[in-house]
Amino acid sequence: MVFNSLIFVAFFMLVVALHYAPFPWKIKKVNLLVASYIFYAVWNPPFIILLWLSTMVDFYMARLMADEERESRRKLYLVVSLVLNLGMLAYFKYGTFLLDNFVLLLSGFGIAYSPAAPDIILPVGISFYTFQTLSYTIDVYRRNVSAEKSFLDFALFVTFFPQLVAGPIVRPNDLIPQFKTPHLATRDQFVWGLGLMTLGLFMKVVVADNLLAPSADIVFSVPMPLKPLDAWTGVLAFSGQIFCDFAGYSTCAIGTALCLGFGIMENFRYPYAAIGFSDFWRRWHISFSTWLRDYLYIPLGGNRQGPVRTYANLMFTMLLGGLWHGASWTFVVWGGLHGTYLVLERLFMGRRRLSPAIQPGAIAQSVLIPGINNSTRIRMIFGVLLTFFLVNITWVFFRSPDFATAGRLLAAMFGLIPFGAAMVPNHDMVKVFVVMASLLMIHWMMREKDLVKVLSTAPRWSVVLLWTAMLVSLILSQQTGDSFIYFQF
Amino acid sequence: MNTPSHFSRGMLYAIAITALLFFIWEIYWRAQGLPIAYNEDNAAWANYRAKVDAGTDPKIVLIGSSRMKFDIDLATFEDAAGVAPIQLSLHATSPLPALHDLANDSLFTGTLLIGVTEGLFFAPPFARPVTEMVKRVNYYHHWTPAQRASFGISRTLEAGLVSLDQDQLSLNALLARAPIPLRAGVFSMPVFPIDWSEVDSRRQSRLSEKLLHDKAMQDQVRYVWAHLSMLGGRRAPAGDTLTGALIPVKRSIDKLKARGVQVYFVKAPVDSPFWEGEQKAFPRNLFWDYMLEFTQTQGVHFDDYPGLKKFRCPEGSHLAPADAVPFTAELVRILKTEKGWKIPAQ
Numbered sequence: 001m002v003f004n005s006l007i008f009v010a011f012f013m014l015v016v017a018l019h020y021a022p023f024p025w026k027i028k029k030v031n032l033l034v035a036s037y038i039f040y041a042v043w044n045p046p047f048i049i050l051l052w053l054s055t056m057v058d059f060y061m062a063r064l065m066a067d068e069e070r071e072s073r074r075k076l077y078l079v080v081s082l083v084l085n086l087g088m089l090a091y092f093k094y095g096t097f098l099l100d101n102f103v104l105l106l107s108g109f110g111i112a113y114s115p116a117a118p119d120i121i122l123p124v125g126i127s128f129y130t131f132q133t134l135s136y137t138i139d140v141y142r143r144n145v146s147a148e149k150s151f152l153d154f155a156l157f158v159t160f161f162p163q164l165v166a167g168p169i170v171r172p173n174d175l176i177p178q179f180k181t182p183h184l185a186t187r188d189q190f191v192w193g194l195g196l197m198t199l200g201l202f203m204k205v206v207v208a209d210n211l212l213a214p215s216a217d218i219v220f221s222v223p224m225p226l227k228p229l230d231a232w233t234g235v236l237a238f239s240g241q242i243f244c245d246f247a248g249y250s251t252c253a254i255g256t257a258l259c260l261g262f263g264i265m266e267n268f269r270y271p272y273a274a275i276g277f278s279d280f281w282r283r284w285h286i287s288f289s290t291w292l293r294d295y296l297y298i299p300l301g302g303n304r305q306g307p308v309r310t311y312a313n314l315m316f317t318m319l320l321g322g323l324w325h326g327a328s329w330t331f332v333v334w335g336g337l338h339g340t341y342l343v344l345e346r347l348f349m350g351r352r353r354l355s356p357a358i359q360p361g362a363i364a365q366s367v368l369i370p371g372i373n374n375s376t377r378i379r380m381i382f383g384v385l386l387t388f389f390l391v392n393i394t395w396v397f398f399r400s401p402d403f404a405t406a407g408r409l410l411a412a413m414f415g416l417i418p419f420g421a422a423m424v425p426n427h428d429m430v431k432v433f434v435v436m437a438s439l440l441m442i443h444w445m446m447r448e449k450d451l452v453k454v455l456s457t458a459p460r461w462s463v464v465l466l467w468t469a470m471l472v473s474l475i476l477s478q479q480t481g482d483s484f485i486y487f488q489f
Numbered sequence: 490m491n492t493p494s495h496f497s498r499g500m501l502y503a504i505a506i507t508a509l510l511f512f513i514w515e516i517y518w519r520a521q522g523l524p525i526a527y528n529e530d531n532a533a534w535a536n537y538r539a540k541v542d543a544g545t546d547p548k549i550v551l552i553g554s555s556r557m558k559f560d561i562d563l564a565t566f567e568d569a570a571g572v573a574p575i576q577l578s579l580h581a582t583s584p585l586p587a588l589h590d591l592a593n594d595s596l597f598t599g600t601l602l603i604g605v606t607e608g609l610f611f612a613p614p615f616a617r618p619v620t621e622m623v624k625r626v627n628y629y630h631h632w633t634p635a636q637r638a639s640f641g642i643s644r645t646l647e648a649g650l651v652s653l654d655q656d657q658l659s660l661n662a663l664l665a666r667a668p669i670p671l672r673a674g675v676f677s678m679p680v681f682p683i684d685w686s687e688v689d690s691r692r693q694s695r696l697s698e699k700l701l702h703d704k705a706m707q708d709q710v711r712y713v714w715a716h717l718s719m720l721g722g723r724r725a726p727a728g729d730t731l732t733g734a735l736i737p738v739k740r741s742i743d744k745l746k747a748r749g750v751q752v753y754f755v756k757a758p759v760d761s762p763f764w765e766g767e768q769k770a771f772p773r774n775l776f777w778d779y780m781l782e783f784t785q786t787q788g789v790h791f792d793d794y795p796g797l798k799k800f801r802c803p804e805g806s807h808l809a810p811a812d813a814v815p816f817t818a819e820l821v822r823i824l825k826t827e828k829g830w831k832i833p834a835q
Binding site: 001005006008010045186187191195206210221223258422423424427431452455460463467475476477478 | 491494495511663675
């Protein structure tokens with residue numbers, strides 16, 4: 001089930017009605033668990049079994065780990081959990097990819113091998129819930145969290161429907177304790193939750209699906225060289241589309257959970273106003289980047305073993321991060337580019353300390369204090385635009401179905417193709433440039449700010465106007481049911 | 490979790506104003522005489538595609554573009570044939586993705602009528618007429634229970650609200666009317682007058698009463714066809730390219746025939762100057778006749794039958810609802826008496 005569907009409206013009303021009915025807390029948690037399974041199963045019912053399997057194995061492995069003092073046994077239980085979770089992920093997500101590359105490798109040695117084409121369907125959200133349950137068993141193994149005694153609370157942690165299929169990837173310590181005591185939203189929390197759901201749906205349905213997706217779809221699907229303007233329009237459109245699609249989902253998830261009285265971490269913090277790539281990854285898919293940091297980068301040694309090892313760790317982490325997004329070498333290149341940017345940024349920062357003008361404190365100052373000197377502001381804007389430009393290059397690999405398309409688009413973007421075709425109509429072009437200019441402006445203005453505080457101090461008429469505009473455009477868009485891009489990851 | 494101060498009241502005002510604006514919007518379009526229109530989205534197509542696979546009885550399926558939707562009156566067809574046809578045609582699309590899909594569907598038996606508008610039928614694989622139909626086919630094969638349930642709710646709302654007309658009154662449809670000059674050499678879907686046609690819950694399209702009485706609106710729609718015809722004419726394949734395009738068509742038709750499916754091509758009426766334009770871009774002997782011969786399939790061309798070519802198209806490309814009735818009855822008669830069509834037993 002997706003948030004942007006009419007059936008979700010009916011489902012959510014029923015869930016809210018049951019959650020606020022005078023039942024004991026345990027019954028309410030059972031209701032939420034059953035609702036979460038229904039939420040997942042109405043996409044493809046058989047895959048609910050994978051979710052159950054993951055839940056059962058991780059719950060019992062963690063319990064065994066908690067009761068065991070011998071390190072070798074504890075490690076064994078962890079390995080069982082890792083093998084099951086990563087094994088399912090490897091089979092369902094990377095099975096075809098691994099087989100294709102194996103065949104390619106054999107053909108490199110002159111061995112012709114043509115296996116039957118596997119018909120594997122990717123279970124929606126498997127990457128998200130796998131990472132969420134892995135964080136639990138690893139944390140229990142590290143003794144960072146104690147093994148959960150209540151199967152109901154653990155199952156709800158794995159399955160909680162607002163964030164089940166596309167995150168944010170919640171940590172056990174952030175969610176399980178919330179299930180221990182009755183949670184109901186206050187009136188203000190409930191209405192703010194609805195406000196966030198409206199904002200998230202506006203981003204997804206109106207901006208991503210209606211205004212930007214048509215241009216991105218045209219540009220990334222034509223099998224011919226394009227004019228530079230068309231190539232840039234398509235790439236910028238995808239840049240906005242993926243942000244609004246994914247951040248829209250996260251915002252809906254946070255809003256939905258809040259309506260039920262639960263808090264979920266924020267996942268995006270105006271990433272297109274980032275200055276540099278360390279800053280970008282502190283703002284983009286935060287729950288994923290912090291997961292990679294805590295469960296991959298730091299265990300690899302992080303930055304504690306000298307610069308060369310640090311760069312290798314960074315690169316390895318980002319390459320795997322790329323592969324997490326999809327079973328294709330284009331995603332690996334996407335991750336590799338981000339890794340390269342991070343390494344170069346670190347190299348550059350190591351030799352030459354960041355100019356005082358773009359130290360974090362100065363950034364906050366310049367945004368908050370209009371009187372800051374112009375040259376500082378211009379350098380910051382240059383930093384934002386340069387980062388945004390480089391991010392757009394990476395999106396070419398992320399969205400392209402193959403390297404041929406990516407190469408053709410990059411060549412067109414940099415004017416290397418003299419006779420490209422014009423494909424994007426003026427109407428779509430205007431939409432893309434107006435939306436992207438607005439998006440960049442909003443990210444810049446909100447760079448160091450908090451939405452709650454901004455709305456608290458804004459005149460009431462402006463809040464009414466903004467939410468009315470979003471609600472009206474949502475109704476006008478008349479579009480429901482398109483999947484979120486990150487469902488496929 | 491922190492919440493903005495005073496947000497609740499602002500949100501309530503926003504909901505109230507939105508409800509009021511929506512009410513005014515609905516009343517306005519009702520006052521303009523706009524009829525209830527059902528969406529022609531992926532789910533609507535998938536809903537009818539699913540009927541092909543429902544049950545084991547043979548079905549009559551129509552695929553093609555808008556001429557099949559306007560010119561074949563479903564109720565008349567059902568009266569004449571005794572079986573309700575399943576309308577899978579879609580405006581401005583090629584029927585080929587649907588043909589290949591049905592050919593690969595072993596559950597489908599019965600009769601298939603394929604509407605032919607050559608400019609759309611022979612559109613290249615990456616062009617909109619093909620990709621739009623491919624989207625529908627793919628959507629059907631991945632149609633989830635949640636999407637089916639949403640479709641049910643959506644249909645209920647569409648049945649009661651005039652303003653839920655995705656083709657004419659959605660955000661993108663309204664933005665497409667913005668006075669922005671077209672980009673030279675780039676295809677843009679032309680903008681139709683808002684109330685030129687209507688679609689009912691069975692996917693029957695009809696020219697509106699307003700269009701039938703409004704010469705200016707007819708001319709406006711003629712301009713759209715002229716624009717599309719010009720684009721279609723430039724893409725006409727020939728020689729080996731044409732044969733290459735027909736090989737998968739024949740392959741699919743052979744698969745269908747092997748299962749006992751009766752397949753017929755249908756060329757629906759078209760008026761001047763578009764008929765002359767189509768003959769020039771797709772000469773009958775090079776396309777229609779060659780296709781029938783190459784695929785070893787029978788066809789009904791309106792120009793061959795006085796009972797089919799006597800009708801005029803008010804906007805050049807589609808029959809008036811009143812003419813679709815005798816046209817359909819005559820088409821069924823020709824299929825039965827001259828083409829040996831045996832109506833599938835239910």
